[in-house]
Amino acid sequence: MLTRRTTLGLLASLPLAPRAFAQARLSYDLTAKPLADGIWMVEGATEYFSMENGGAIVNVTLMKGDSGLILFDTGSSRRYGEALASLARSLDIRGISAVVNTHHHPDHFFGNQIFADRPIHALGGTRQAALDEGEAFADNMYRLLGDWMRGTEVVPPSDVIAGGELALDGRDFLALPLGGHTGADLALMDRRTGTLVAGDLVFYNRAPTTPSADIPRWQQALEALQAEKPALVIPGHGPADPTGASITQTRDYLGWLDGTLRAGARSGLDMVELMETPLPDRFAGMGAQPQEYQRSVAHLFPGIEREELPRGN
Amino acid sequence: MFIRTVFAALIAVAGSAAVALDDPQTVLQDPMGSGMWNYHQKGLLGDPADIRFDDRVVLRAPDSAEDSLNVPLLVDATAIPDVKRIVISADYGPIPHILTYYPEQAEPKLALRFKIDQATAIRASVETQSGSWHIGSTYIDAAGGGCTAPANAYASDDWEEKLGEVHGRLWSASGRARLVVDHPMDTGLADGIPVFIIQDLSLQTEDGTPLARLELHEPVNEDPAFTFYFDAGALPASVKVMGRDNNGNRIRGVLSEGELN
Numbered sequence: 001m002l003t004r005r006t007t008l009g010l011l012a013s014l015p016l017a018p019r020a021f022a023q024a025r026l027s028y029d030l031t032a033k034p035l036a037d038g039i040w041m042v043e044g045a046t047e048y049f050s051m052e053n054g055g056a057i058v059n060v061t062l063m064k065g066d067s068g069l070i071l072f073d074t075g076s077s078r079r080y081g082e083a084l085a086s087l088a089r090s091l092d093i094r095g096i097s098a099v100v101n102t103h104h105h106p107d108h109f110f111g112n113q114i115f116a117d118r119p120i121h122a123l124g125g126t127r128q129a130a131l132d133e134g135e136a137f138a139d140n141m142y143r144l145l146g147d148w149m150r151g152t153e154v155v156p157p158s159d160v161i162a163g164g165e166l167a168l169d170g171r172d173f174l175a176l177p178l179g180g181h182t183g184a185d186l187a188l189m190d191r192r193t194g195t196l197v198a199g200d201l202v203f204y205n206r207a208p209t210t211p212s213a214d215i216p217r218w219q220q221a222l223e224a225l226q227a228e229k230p231a232l233v234i235p236g237h238g239p240a241d242p243t244g245a246s247i248t249q250t251r252d253y254l255g256w257l258d259g260t261l262r263a264g265a266r267s268g269l270d271m272v273e274l275m276e277t278p279l280p281d282r283f284a285g286m287g288a289q290p291q292e293y294q295r296s297v298a299h300l301f302p303g304i305e306r307e308e309l310p311r312g313n
Numbered sequence: 314m315f316i317r318t319v320f321a322a323l324i325a326v327a328g329s330a331a332v333a334l335d336d337p338q339t340v341l342q343d344p345m346g347s348g349m350w351n352y353h354q355k356g357l358l359g360d361p362a363d364i365r366f367d368d369r370v371v372l373r374a375p376d377s378a379e380d381s382l383n384v385p386l387l388v389d390a391t392a393i394p395d396v397k398r399i400v401i402s403a404d405y406g407p408i409p410h411i412l413t414y415y416p417e418q419a420e421p422k423l424a425l426r427f428k429i430d431q432a433t434a435i436r437a438s439v440e441t442q443s444g445s446w447h448i449g450s451t452y453i454d455a456a457g458g459g460c461t462a463p464a465n466a467y468a469s470d471d472w473e474e475k476l477g478e479v480h481g482r483l484w485s486a487s488g489r490a491r492l493v494v495d496h497p498m499d500t501g502l503a504d505g506i507p508v509f510i511i512q513d514l515s516l517q518t519e520d521g522t523p524l525a526r527l528e529l530h531e532p533v534n535e536d537p538a539f540t541f542y543f544d545a546g547a548l549p550a551s552v553k554v555m556g557r558d559n560n561g562n563r564i565r566g567v568l569s570e571g572e573l574n
Contacts, residue, residue, distance in 0.1 A: 140456055266573050268482065268489035270424030270540045271385035272373045298379035302426075305480075305538070308573060309493060312479035312554060312566035 026148055028056050028075075028083040032091055035240055036193045036232060038064030040091060042084070046206035046238055046287025049076070049107070054148040055141065056080060058107040061197050061234050062088060063190060065169025068097030072188070072197045073236075074111030076141065078152040081111025097169045101157045102199025102236065103182045104129040105212075106137040112155035121168065122157035123177050125184025129212075130156035161186075176225070180218025181208070181236075187225060194231030201225060204238030204246035207283070207292035208253055210299045215258045222251045238287070253283055257293070261301050265308035271301050339364050345434035345450045349404040357402055357410055358438055363445040369393055370439050370449025378429050378455035382465070383534050387424045388414075388437040390449070395442040396421035403532065405433035407502055411532045418547075419516075419525040420488075424540035427532045428500070429455045465535060472497065479554055479566030482573070488543040490516060490525075490552060490568055493536060500531040511564065514556035516541060518549055 032040035042060040055076030063070045101109040101122040134154035163177035172191040181200045188197045233241040264274045275294045343350040369392035378384045399414040432454045439447045481492040501508035515526040556564030
C-alpha cells in the first residue's frame with residue numbers, strides 16, 4: 001500500500017542515487033609509480049583537458065625528504081590536490097613536507113590549495129604570472145572541467161627561489177631557472193640520483209603546448225638541460241625517460257613547428273590552411289595531436305607572420 | 314467558461330500572428346538550428362525572397378576558438394558563379410556583422426580573422442549578380458569575451474606609431490595577396506573606449522581599378538589580416554592598398570612580389 005510516508009520516503013531517496021553516482025564518477029584514481037630510490041611519479045594521461053580525465057593530464061613527482069615527501073607540481077584542481085595528499089600519506093605517513101611549482105600553467109599548480117600551510121616554492125616569474133593570469137586560467141578550467149573543479153581556488157606559490165644549489169627538506173638539488181615554455185620554467189636536478197624534474201620544458205610522446213611559448217628561448221633551455229646529462233628525465237607530460245630521447249624529441253618538434261609556420265607565412269598561407277596541413281609521421285602519433293598543433297598555429301602564427309612579411313608602406 | 318475560451322483563442326491567434334510578422338518572407342530550415350537565423354536573414358540581408366542554404370559555400374575554421382580575439386576563418390564560394398558580395402556574420406554576439414566582401418576581380422574566397430564573443434554559428438551569405446542568396450554555415454565553440462576586451466595594442470605605448478602600418482605580399486604564381494594592417498579595431502564595448510575601426514579596405518591596380526573590396530565591422534580582429542585569392546598569374550606586379558577608418562585616418566600601402574624579410 002502506498003502511504004504518505006512511503007511516498008515521501010521514495011521521493012527522498014530519488015535524488016540520492018544520482019548524487020552518489022556523480023561522486024563516484026568524479027574521483028581521481030592516482031597511482032604512484034616508483035622510479036628510483038625514494039622517487040615516485042604520478043603519470044598523467046597524454047591528452048588535453050576533458051570531462052573524462054578531469055584534467056589529470058600532468059606528471060607529478062614525489063621525492064623523499066627528511067620530514068616527509070617533496071611534491072613537484074600539484075595537479076589541476078582542489079580535488080586532485082586532495083587525492084595527491086592521500087596518496088602521499090600512503091607512501092609516507094608524514095605526508096607532503098614541501099611543494100615546488102615548475103611553472104604557472106593551471107594543470108601544474110591548481111592543487112596548491114591543499115598544501116597552502118606548507119612552503120610552496122617557485123621562481124619569482126612563476127609567482128607573478130600565477131597572480132596575473134591565475135583567475136583567467138580558473139575561468140577556462142571551470143568551463144573545460146565543470147564539477148571536477150568544485151571548490152578550487154587559485155593559490156599562487158608562496159616562496160620564491162633562485163637558481164643554483166638548493167636544499168629542500170634536506171634533499172639537495174640543482175635548480176635551473178629557465179624559460180621558453182612560459183616566461184619562467186624551473187627544472188630541478190636531484191643530486192642523489194641524477195633525476196631531472198623537467199616540468200613542461202620537456203614533453204615525451206605528447207605534443208608540446210605553446211600558449212605562453214618563446215620558441216628560441218625554449219630551444220636554449222633544452223640545450224641547457226641536455227648539457228646536464230640527466231640519468232632520468234621526468235617530463236611534464238608523457239612517460240619517464242632514461243635515455244634523454246624526450247629532450248631530443250621536444251627540440252625536434254619545436255624546430256619543425258617554427259619552420260613550418262615560417263614557411264607558411266612566406267608562401268602567403270592563412271592560419272586555417274596551416275591548421276589543415278597534415279603532420280609528419282614522427283609527430284602525428286603524439287598524444288593530443290593534431291589539436292595541439294592547431295592550437296600552436298593560433299598562438300604563434302600572428303607574431304611569426306609579422307616578422308616574415310615585408311612592410312607595404 | 315465561454316469567455317475564457319474566447320480569450321484563449323484570441324491569445325493563440327495574436328501569438329501566431331506575431332510570429333508570422335517576425336518571420337522572413339522565405340523561411341528556411343537552419344542546418345545549425347541556432348534560433349537566430351530568421352532574425353539575421355531579415356536584419357542583415359534585407360529579407361530577400363530568393364535565398365537558400367547551400368553546401369557549395371564552404372566555411373573552414375577550427376571547431377573551437379583557441380584565442381577568442383583571433384579566430385581564423387576561410388570562406389570559399391568559388392563553386393557559386395557570378396558572386397557579387399559575401400556577408401560574413403556570427404549568429405550570437407553583440408555585433409553580428411563581421412564584414413562584407415566584394416570580390417570584384419578576385420575569386421569569391423577570403424581568409425580572415427575575427428573576434429568571437431561566445432560559441433556561435435558563423436555564416437557566409439553569398440549574393441550573386443542576379444540577386445539570389447546562398448548561405449554556408451559552420452559552428453565555432455568559444456570561451457568568450459572576444460568582443461569586450463580592450464585591444465592588446467594599448468599594452469604597448471607605441472601603438473599610435475604603428476597605426477595603419479601595412480605588411481603583406483603578392484604571390485603571383487599561386488594568385489595570392491596577403492595583407493595585415495595594424496589597427497586596434499576597438500568595438501566600443503570595452504569600458505571607456507569608443508568605436509575605432511577600419512571601415513573600408515580595398516586592393517586596386519596602380520591606375521585605381523578595384524581588384525577586391527572589403528567593408529569591415531567591429532568584430533574583425535585587431536590588426537586585420539586577409540588572404541585574397543586570384544587566378545594564377547592574374548595579379549599585376551604591384552597592387553595598391555587603400556583604406557580608411559572611422560576617425561578619418563587613411564591607410565595606404567603597396568604590395569608586390571618583393572623580398573621576404
